[in-house]
Amino acid sequence: MTPLESLNYAGTNGRLPVHIELPHELEQMRAALRKFTDRELEPLAKIVDATGELPAATLPLLAEQGYLSMRLPEGVGGAGMGLFPYCLMLEEFSRSHRIFALIAGAGGGLTPIAIAKHGTDEQRRKYLPGLMAGTLRTAFALTEPEAGSDNSAMKTRAEKTRGGWLINGRKHYITSADAADFLMVMAITDPEKRTRGGVSAFLVDRGTLGFQITRVDTTMGSAVVKLSELTFENCFVPDGSVVGNVGQGFDLAKESLNDGRMGISCSCIGMADRLIEMSIAHSKSRVTFGKPLAERQAIQWMLADSAVELATARALTYETLRQIDEGKDIGTGASMCKLYCSEMVGRVADRAVQIHGGMGIVKSYSVERFYRDVRHYRIGEGASEIQRMLIARDLIKNGL
Ligand SMILES: Cc1cc2nc3c(=O)[nH]c(=O)nc-3n(C[C@H](O)[C@H](O)[C@H](O)COP(=O)(O)OP(=O)(O)OC[C@H]3O[C@@H](n4cnc5c(N)ncnc54)[C@H](O)[C@@H]3O)c2cc1C
Structure with missing residues (x-):
């Protein structure tokens, strides 16, 4: 089998x-x-x-x-x-x-x-x-103005001082930092080794001297999700704030890469499922030129394409999840899921807006909110181009 x-x-x-x-x-x-x-x-x-x-x-x-x-x-x-x-x-x-x-x-x-x-x-x-x-919230700060897809260009430094570390640098696009009670912040502790054992993870509490949220951006998605810019100026954190060993920060992030990508894949599947459900319901109830939209081939084809893509996304994602939970090495399987699901939900959302017509773009109905929200998933947690790059490298090195 x-x-x-x-x-x-x-x-x-x-x-x-x-x-x-x-x-x-x-x-x-x-x-x-x-x-x-x-x-x-x-x-x-x-x-x-x-x-x-x-x-x-x-x-x-x-x-x-x-x-x-x-x-x-x-x-x-x-x-x-x-x-x-x-x-x-x-x-x-x-x-x-x-x-x-x-x-x-x-x-x-x-x-x-x-x-x-x-x-x-x-x-x-x-x-x-x-x-x-649910009484504490947290956020994860890796991305910097000059280090997005290429994390190795990171500049934020943590230098050893008596009893702790002094952090200096800037992070941006940090989800929910504005609402976080504490953050896990990645900083370079060994400039020679950088991402190969020279980055450490620090827990920084809100209100720590020298740490400030210097800008909060809303995005094209729901206003409730905000991305923040963080500034660290001689921000002292004690030795006890390092997670794991000094220099282990990047490894900690890598350990959770699959989790993050699979989580996003499933979020995309959930949104696509709901959008198709809404599209079917609307196409059955909305009558134009004397017939429900559901009887028009142009609409049927959009529904069919979306359903096929959702089925494909689920099969790929659930099988990958099953293998992960069985402890199998999935290679770049999580990248495949994240790439396919985030692009799939973009197409499904676009068709859903089209099927709903005016109702698809007014704010009083949630289709337009889904349409805006799903766009984030092709950028955050490794953009589509980066996932393709990782998958291709894996293929070229290891074959299918
Ligand atoms: C909604 C959202 C939430 C986020 N939350 C967080 C968070 O909580 N914490 C955090 O640390 N970061 C977070 N980020 C940041 C996110 O990780 C970065 O935006 C992402 O890594 C891309 O970096 P960048 O924006 O600097 O784009 P860039 O790296 O400048 O890339 C711009 C474009 O060029 C493409 N590109 C880059 N390099 C190559 C290449 N070599 N070949 C081909 N194409 C390339 C990219 O794919 C992208 O399309 C979030 C981003 C988003 C959108």
Whole structure:
């Protein structure tokens, strides 16, 4: 049996491979997540859209259900679940609004996982309970004005001083830094070695002297997601703020690369699923020239193309997740998923807007918000060009 055959392709409606049937416990989890998203998150999404702010109740609500601790190891109070269930949660939350997937990363993103795996007992005690309870938020700061796709051009320095480190430099495009209680900041500690063992990860609390948020940008996506510029001027952090060993920073980031890319892939799948659902419903109810849109071949072809692409994205992504949770080396599989899913959802969103006509571009209906939000995914967490570069390098070196 090939790996792909090992997944049961009978759809939930018994016909189409768009809904891949998962093992029983994942199917149960998906059903619970769907119910929770529809009942609890959808009303909050409307408030987010109306105000541009995240309702205060959101994080405690996710924490109460255990959604902020499912990926963290049992030893630190988490549920120790694999990447597949975590990504399924991001998929379902994204059907409502991308912000919910973003904040769910508080318990499964790079920073909490790095602290859980490599942090000191003191760091675990200080940060993890708050992240799991939804009372603390965090952000990850790597990108700089002159170091985006090419992180090796990074300039932010941390120099050793008595009892700690002095950080100097600037970061930008840092998601949710404006709302974060603490950040994990990457800085060069050995200029000779740079990204080959010369970068370290520091935990910097909000309000630390010498650390300032110098600009907050809203983007073309939902106003609730903000990207910040951070400035460090002789910012002192104690020795105890280094995560893992000095010089291990880039390795920590690399360890979470697959998680981040798979999480984005599933968010894109969730958004595409919802957009197609809305497009089918609209095409059945909207009548033009005496017939529903659903009876027009031009509309049918858009629906068909979107469904085929969604099915392809799910098959690739779920199979990759299964292999990751089985501990297999997936090579650049996560790059393939991130590349395909982020480009797929862009095409699906474009067709959804077209099918909805005027309703697709007015702000009182969520299609236009999805259309704007999905554009981020082709840039953040390694842009499409970088994913193609990584996949091609892997192919040329190792073959198919
Ligand atoms: C929504 C969003 C959230 C983000 N959140 C964070 C965050 O929380 N923390 C953080 O550290 N960073 C974050 N980033 C930054 C993100 O990682 C960078 O934007 C990304 O790595 C690209 O860097 P850049 O913007 O400097 O573009 P550049 O590196 O300047 O690239 C510009 C364009 O050129 C292409 N390009 C670059 N090099 C090559 C090449 N060699 N060959 C072909 N094409 C190339 C790129 O693919 C891109 O299309 C976020 C970005 C976005 C969009």
